[in-house]
Amino acid sequence: xxxxxxxxxxxxxxxxxxxxxxxxxxxxxxxxxxxxxxxxxxxxxxxxxxxxxxxxxxxxxxxxxxxxxxxxxxxxxxxxxxxxxxxxxxxxxxxxxxxxxxxxxxxxxxxxxxxxxxxxxxxxxxxxxxxxxxxxxxxxxxxxxxxxxxxxxxxxxxxxxxxxxxxxxxxxxxxxxxxxxxxxxxxxxxxxxxxxxxxxxx
Amino acid sequence: xxxxxxxxxxxxxxxxxxxxxxxxxxxxxxxxxxxxxxxxxxxxxxxxxxxxxxxxxxxxxxxxxxxxxxxxxxxxxxxxxxxxxxxxxxxxxxxxxxxxxxxxxxxxxxxxxxxxxxxxxxxxxxxxxxxxxxxxxxxxxxxxxxxxxxxxxxxxxxxxxxxxxxx
Numbered sequence: 001x002x003x004x005x006x007x008x009x010x011x012x013x014x015x016x017x018x019x020x021x022x023x024x025x026x027x028x029x030x031x032x033x034x035x036x037x038x039x040x041x042x043x044x045x046x047x048x049x050x051x052x053x054x055x056x057x058x059x060x061x062x063x064x065x066x067x068x069x070x071x072x073x074x075x076x077x078x079x080x081x082x083x084x085x086x087x088x089x090x091x092x093x094x095x096x097x098x099x100x101x102x103x104x105x106x107x108x109x110x111x112x113x114x115x116x117x118x119x120x121x122x123x124x125x126x127x128x129x130x131x132x133x134x135x136x137x138x139x140x141x142x143x144x145x146x147x148x149x150x151x152x153x154x155x156x157x158x159x160x161x162x163x164x165x166x167x168x169x170x171x172x173x174x175x176x177x178x179x180x181x182x183x184x185x186x187x188x189x190x191x192x193x194x195x196x197x198x199x200x201x202x
Numbered sequence: 203x204x205x206x207x208x209x210x211x212x213x214x215x216x217x218x219x220x221x222x223x224x225x226x227x228x229x230x231x232x233x234x235x236x237x238x239x240x241x242x243x244x245x246x247x248x249x250x251x252x253x254x255x256x257x258x259x260x261x262x263x264x265x266x267x268x269x270x271x272x273x274x275x276x277x278x279x280x281x282x283x284x285x286x287x288x289x290x291x292x293x294x295x296x297x298x299x300x301x302x303x304x305x306x307x308x309x310x311x312x313x314x315x316x317x318x319x320x321x322x323x324x325x326x327x328x329x330x331x332x333x334x335x336x337x338x339x340x341x342x343x344x345x346x347x348x349x350x351x352x353x354x355x356x357x358x359x360x361x362x363x364x365x366x367x368x369x
Contacts (some may be wrong), residue, residue: 044203063258088321097260131330132330133331133333133351134332134333141368147343154321155320156319156332159318159319159320159321160317160318161317161318161319162290162292162317163317166317167316169320171320190311190320191320191323191331191332192319192320192323192332193256193288193323193332193333193334194318194332194333194334195259195333196261196334196335196352196353197333197352198260198261
């Protein structure tokens with residue numbers, strides 16, 4: 001009985017800790033069902049004909065997200081036809097930051113003619129499940145033979161936020177190219193400064 | 203009016219401008235990561251409170267007065283408050299310095315002139331995911347190294363400080 005209780009506690013503790021740290025490379029990426037700025041519900045499992053996706057947690061208002069907007073558009077234009085579309089997700093609490101509301105998301109998507117879907121994670125559960133902490137924060141997933149998605153890369157887009165021309169390590173570009181060639185991703189985790197996700201008040 | 207008088211007036215204005223500027227001007231040291239790390243490593247007796255922030259980061263700006271207060275009220279030999287700005291270097295004179303000048307005398311401020319974030323974030327703390335604000339508390343003699351990713355309110359910051367000072 002005692003050992004059973006211990007086992008259960010250990011399991012709960014491990015699950016809690018794993019959840020707390022978000023996903024690790026090789027984990028199954030949790031599916032989501034979120035509303036796009038075009039008013040459609042979008043989920044990973046419903047995307048047809050793709051090989052994976054570049055999931056980017058981003059937002060309207062963070063200067064670092066704005067600095068990367070054109071690069072995110074370029075990634076989608078380059079890789080969506082090759083099977084890796086960008087899926088942009090805004091996890092910020094619009095109560096805390098009104099500029100992050102759905103209305104402002106629609107406005108931003110229109111202004112910048114986003115070619116990718118821009119989804120609102122209103123409950124913030126998707127951001128929590130992925131372990132996203134900042135914007136922008138990228139998670140590259142690859143579709144497995146059983147239709148599930150496996151996490152292949154977590155981190156930054158490249159190594160120079162301020163100056164795209166000076167970025168000499170294009171992490172996401174390299175990772176997707178490696179996946180397209182059937183190789184494993186050589187650099188799976190990178191870090192970058194970014195805006196903290198604005199979580200709802202507990 | 204004589205040119206002499208005009209010259210004198212001009213001189214007076216220049217001198218005044220220089221002094222006023224000096225009085226309100228917060229100095230910012232532009233530093234590389236190695237310099238910050240070696241400063242951290244040299245720490246002995248006092249508690250270093252190092253806050254990573256930027257002028258464009260709203261929660262950072264909200265918590266900033268707590269660090270100003272800490273810097274004003276704490277015994278300088280017990281605590282050293284350092285603000286490390288992650289503003290871009292090209293925004294030093296246009297954003298950071300005017301921002302600091304508006305706030306009057308404050309803690310020592312550095313601008314960390316590093317762009318390749320992945321190359322140094324782990325050197326500050328391996329658990330840091332890169333979001334700001336973030337704060338690290340260090341006292342090498344007492345073996346204190348505590349990292350906090352996220353914002354503080356003044357009460358929780360002060361509680362943390364008293365806990366670490368009594369450590």
